[in-house]
Amino acid sequence: MTKPRVRKLFLAAAALAVVAGGTAFAVLARDRREVTTRSAEAYRFYRQGLENERRLYHKDALAAYAKALELDPHFAMATLRLAGLFAGRDRDRARSLVQCAAQSREVLNEHERLMLDIAEAELLAGDPKRAAERIRAYVERFPEDPEGYFRLAGVLVREGKPDETLATYERLVALDPNQAIAYNYLGYYFVRRRDFVKGEDFFKRYRFLAPDQANPYDSLGELYANTGRYAEAEEHLKRALEIKPDFLPAVGHLGTLEASRGNAEGAVTWYRRASDMAETWKERYAFAGAAVMALLDVGRPEDALALLDEVVAAAPHRDGKDAVVIRWSYLRSRAIVLALAGRVDEAEAELAGLPELPPDLDADGKMALEKSLSGPKAAFASARGDLEGAVRHFREILAAETERGMGDFGYYPSIFRVRARLADALVALGRREEAREELRPVLAVNPRFAPALEVLARIDGRAAATTGDAGR
Amino acid sequence: MTPAPPAARRRAIVVVGVVGALIALMSVADMFLPKAWDGVVPDTYAESGLQVRAVVRGGPAEAAGIRPGDTILGIGRRMLNTPAEAASELGRQAAGETVPYLIKRGEQVLEREVLLSPYRLGSASYVYYALLGGLFFGLGLFVYSRRAGDEAAEVFFLLCVLFMLFFVCRLRPSSYYWIDWFVQVAGTLALFLLGAVFLHFFLLFPRRKVFRFAEARPGEEPPAAPLVLLQRFLNGSPALFVILYTLPPAFYALQMAVLRRTGDRSALVYGAPRANWILLADYLVLGLLALAHSWWTAREKTTRRPILVLLLGTLGGIVPFVLFAVYFPSLFRDERYLAWGVVPMALVPLTFAYAIVRFRLFDVQVIVGKSIVYAILTAIVTGLYALAVVAGNALVSSRTLSPLFAFAFGLAVVLLVDPLRRRMQAVVDRVFFRDRADFQSAFRDISRQVVAQLDRGKMQQLLTERTAELLRLSRLDLLTPRPEDGALADPRRGDVALPVGAALGRLLVERDAPVPLRDLDAWALDAPSRTFLKAQLERGVRVLVPVATRGRLLGVLAAGEKKSEEEFHKEDLDNLVTIANQGALGLEVAALHEQLTRRAEVERDLEIARDIQVSLFPRELPRIAGIELYGISLPAKVVGGDFYDFLPVDGGFDGRVALVVGDVSGKSIPASLLMVAAKEIVYARSMQDPEPSTVFRESNRRIYEIKRRMFVSLGYFLYDPLQLTLHYSIGGQPLPLVVRGGEAVELPAPVSRLPLGALRDTTYDAKTFWLRKGDLLLFYTDGLNEAMSVENAYFGDERLKASLVRHSAAPLPEMAEEILEDIRQFTFGAEQSDDATFVLLRVTGAKPAPAGSV
16 A cells, blocks of 8 residues: 555544544533533623622622523523522512422433522422432432532431531542632531530631622631620621621621620611521511510510511511511510510410411421410419419420421521520529539530629629620 | 572662652751741641641741641631641742741640741751762762772762761751651651661671671680571571561661650650651661671771771761760650751761772772872862961961061962972872772782783793782682693692683683682582582682683683782672683783794704705715716705605625615605605615615515605616616606607606505516717706795706707706706796706716716
8 A cells, every 4th residue: 555545544544533533522521511501691690699609798699690581581590599589588489489490301411400409309399309309319329419418418417417417528628628608608517516626617708709799707706796796796707797688698607696695686686687688588587586585675665566567567468377487486485575575465365366277387396386375374473473383484495496306507596595494494483503504505515695694693693794795 | 588689779779869869858848948948847746737847946836826736727817737738838838928826735736937937958067968978979979980880889878878868858857848758758767777787787798797706716615606697697697687687677667656646756756756756877887897897807907997987987977976966865855966967977978988989998999190180289288378378477467577577478378389389299199099000000010011021931820820919819720731631720829720611610610700600600500510510619619710811721820819808899700801801812922932942943943954865975086987967956845755866776886776766755854754764765775785676675664664654756777887877776756868869868767656555565667768879868856846836836857858958068067057047047936846856967978987886
C-alpha cells in the first residue's frame, strides 16, 4: 500500500474518530445536563435562586425563580423550586406549580423526573412516607448530589433518627466541604442535642464560609442568646440585620435575647417588629405569640389580648380543619392571657368554648393540642392560688415538651420561662431545693437566664443582683 | 533475591538520579519563587486536617495569633482538609491581602485574619543547604558517570542523591504548594535510606568489608558457633542488607502505630519519628566505624593515605551533623544548633572531591588544568593583596603614622605577591600534579623501554616486575610460548601451561581485551583451559591480558589482584592493555632482531662456505702438454652446487688428467655440501680406477646413499695426452661442444646419461673422442645455456654455440669473458637463476708437460 493512500486512510479514520467522539460526548452531556431549560438567562436566575435559597433568603430566591420562569415558562426545576418555597405559605399554589412542572415530564432528565416524583408525593399526594421513599431512591441514584442528602436529612429528622441524620450531614460535608448551609444544619443538630460547643463550631464554619450572609450570624446569635452570651448574641444578630435588614429570624432572635436577659419590654418591641415584618400570617402569628408572652412578662395583659385579637383578625380566610385549629389555639391563648391577668372566670369561659377538634386531625397533632391545655390550667391554678395545682400543670407542660424532644429553641424562651414559673411556685410552697433542681437544667444551658436568676435569688433569700442586664 | 541485571540496574539508578534532581530543583524553585505566605509550617504527617506544626517567628500567622498545635479548618472562605488544598487556596490569594483563617484550638473554633506577605521561603541557610545538596549531587554524578557499572560508585551516587534530597527537601519549611507533597515524601525517603546507604557504601568502599573475628587459627580452639554464624551472616548474607534497609521503614511504621495509639506527637522530630532520627545517627556512626576500620586494616601507605583523608573529612562532617542536627533535636528538642550540624557537612563532598583529584579515588582520574588552578591562585593572591592594601590603609588612617609607612607597606605587599603566588603554585604542584606526573612519566618510561629493549629477559622484567610495581599489582607475569611446544607459560616457572589451540587462547585472541577471570565461564572452555585457569586462580591471578598482534597471540599478561584489594577499574585495564600492546611490539621487535642476527650469522657462514668452496676449485689451472685450459664457476647464491676440477690419474705418471665438471641439484649450502661430497667421492673413485664408467657406477651408488632425491650431474673426461683422446662418461650434463673447422658441435653422447644418485644401481658407458690440434672444447653445466632473460627465455644451445664460435680465436680467458658478456647481455637485468660453470679446452698439440703439475 502506498504512503499517500495510508495517509488518506489515517486522516479519514481520525476524522471519523473525532466525529464519533463528539457525538458520544454530546449524547452523554445531554444525559448529564443538570436541568432542562432553553434559556441560558433563565438558568442563570435559577442558579441565583438556588444560591439565595441556600442563604435562606427565601424572598430573593422566590423572585429569582419567578424571573427564571418568566424567561422559560417550561422550566420544570425552577417551577418545582418555586413550589417548594410556596409549600409553607400557600399550599394550593405550590400544588398547582407541581402540576405545571409535571406537564413537562417527558422532556425532563432522570434527575429532574425524580425531583418531580418527590414534589408530587410531598405536595400533590401529601404522603410524607412516599416522599421519603422517593428521596431515598434519589440519593441511591445520585449519591454524589448534595441536594439528595439535604432532603434525606430532613426526612431523618422527621423520622426521629438522630444518628442517621448526623451521618447524612457528615456525608454531605464530605461530598462538598464548602456546602455552607450543611454546617448550619449540623450546628442545629448539635444544638438540639444540647452540644452547644459543637453547635457553635459548625455555626462558625458556616459563618466562615458565608460571611456575607445573615443566616450564619443569626444562627450564632440565637445560640449565644439562648446560652447567656448576650453581648456576642447582640453583636451577631445586629450584624445579621446589617447584612440583611429584613432578615426576620434575626429580628425575632433579638426578641429572644431581650427576653432571656430580662428585658421584656425590649423583647416585646422586637417581637412586634418581627410580627409586622412577617410575610405570612403563620410567621406573624408566631411572633405575635412571642410578643404576647413578653407582654405578660411585663404585666400588660390587656395589650397582649389586643395583640392576639389583632393577629387572629388578620388571619386569612380558611375553611375546615385549619380554621378549627386556629380558632382552638386562639381561644386557648386568650384563656392563658386572661388567667394571668387575673380574669379567671373569663378565662374558663374561653376554655369552655373551645371547639371540637376535627376528627380527621392526625393523632400526634391532636395529642399535642390537648396537652397544650396544661398551660391555661397552670395559669388558672396560679391565679386561684392553687400552687400545688400550678406545679402539677407546669410539670405536665414540661413532660409534654420532653416527649416532643425539647430541643428546639422558640423565639420566646417559653420552656425556660415555664421552669422559672414552676420554680417560683415551688419557692412559694417553701420547697426551695425542689425549686433549685427545676432551675438547674435552665441554668445549665443559659446560666444568665434572667427569670431563672430572679427565682434563684429568691430561693437563696437575696435580691436578684445578677440579672441578664448586669451582664451587658 | 536475584540481583537486577546490570543494564536494568543502571537504568533504575539513572531514573532515581533524574527524579531526585527534579524534585530538588522543584523544591529550590518553590523556595525562591515569591508567593503569598502565611508563615504556617503544617504538619504533613497529620492524619487529617491541616495541623500547624510551627509558625515562623515574626511571620503573618504568628502576628494573627495562630499557634503551633492549631488546626486550620479553612482559608479564604474555603474549608480545607490537606496542605495541598491550603496551597491551592493560598495560590489564589495575593501577597498583601488579608485572608480569613478558620482554626480550631482545642474545642474552640476561631477565625483569624492573616495578612499574607510576599515571601521567598528560601533563607540564607536554605541557600547553603541547596548548594550543599548540589555539591553532593554533582560529585555523585561525576563519579557515577566515570564509573558506571562499579557497585561502589553506584552506591556512592545514590548516597549523594539522598544527601541532596535530605538537605534540599528535608530541611525546608513547607510552602503549602502541591510540590510540598513530593518534596516531603522525597525528604522522608532520604531520611529513611540515607543512613542505610551510608553504611552500605562504607561496607563496600574502599574495599568490600570482610569480617574475620571468628576465624579458626591453628593451635587454638575453634571460635564459638554463634560467632561463626554471625561472621558468615555479616560477610556473605544478602539478609544483612535486607535488614539494613528494612529497619528504617519498620521503625517508622512501628512508631507511627504507637503515636496513633497514644496520640503523643512529641516523639516527632521535624515531623518524623524520633526513632528514625536515632537510627539515622546510628547508621552514620557505624559507617564511620567501617571507614575507620578500613583505614586501620589497610596495609599499604598509598592506600592508607586517601582513606585517612576521607576519614578525617567524613568525621569532620558527620560528627557535628549527628550531634547538632540529629541528637540535639531528637533528645533535647533543641533545634537552635541545626546549622552547626549542617554547615560542616560540606567537608564530606569536598574531602571526596579532594581525594578524587589527589588520590584518584574510585580510580577516577581528574586532570585539572594547571592554567585554571594558577588563574584561581592568582585571583586569590590578588584578593589577599587587595585585603592587605585595605588593611594597611585602615591602619594608616586610624593612627597617626608617617605617610612613608603606607608607601613602604604597599611596596612590601607588592614585592611579596609574586613570591607568595610562586610558593602556592609549588604547593599545588606538589599536592595535585606531581604524583600524577610521576606516574605518567614512569608509565611512559616503561612503555618506551619495553619497545626499545631487545633482550627478552630484560623485557620480561620490565613488563612484569616494574609494571606491577607501578600499577600496584600483587603480581604480573608474562606467559610466552615455550620453545619446545609453543604452549604459553611463564619461562621463570614450571607452571601449568596453556597449550597451543586451547579454547582460552582463541578466546583471548578473539576478545583482544583484558579478561577478568571471574567473568569467564570456565565450563564453556575445554579441559586444558580449565586446568590452566585453575592454576592461575590458585596463583592469585585475576585478569588475563592478551599480548597479541595481527591476530597472533605472542603472550599473555597474567595480573594478580591490586595491592589495595580494590576491584580492577577501567583505567587499570587500560593501563594493562597499553603495556600489553607495548609488550607485543617489543616481542615482535625482539623476534625480528633475533631473526636478523641469525641471518647475519648464516650469511657469515655462507661467506665462509664460499671461501671454502672457492678454495676447492683449482687455484691455478694445470699445465698439460698439448692443451690449454680455462675454467669458471659462477654460483647463483653465495655458494653453489657446480664444480669443476682436474684430477691427475694413476699418480700423473702417464700424464692423464681427468676433467670433472659437476652440477648438484639444488642451490646454496645443501648443494655446496653435496658438491664437496660428490667431488671427494669422484676423486676417491678415480684414484682407484680412472675408467669413467667405473667412476660413475661407483660414485652413483655412494651419492645415492648420501641423500635421496638429490642428484649430481657430472661430466668426467679423461684426457690422454699420448693418444690425444678424451675418454668420457656424462650423467645429466649437457654434452660438451667442440669447435672444429669454425663449427661448434656436441661431443658424441654416451648411452647412459642418468645423473648420479638418481637410481641406486645404474651402469654407465663411456665414449672416446679423438682430439685434433686446434680443437676448442667447451665443458659446461646447464646454468650456462639455460641462463634466462627477463622474458624467461633461455640463452640456449644455439646462442652458446654461436658465441663460442664467434670468440673461438681469442685467448681462453678473454674468450670466457666474451661468452659471459654475451650471456649477460642476453639476461640483462634478470637474476642468475642457476649456478653456471664451464671449462674451455684448446688443443695446442704441444708435448705433454711433466706430471703432477695440476
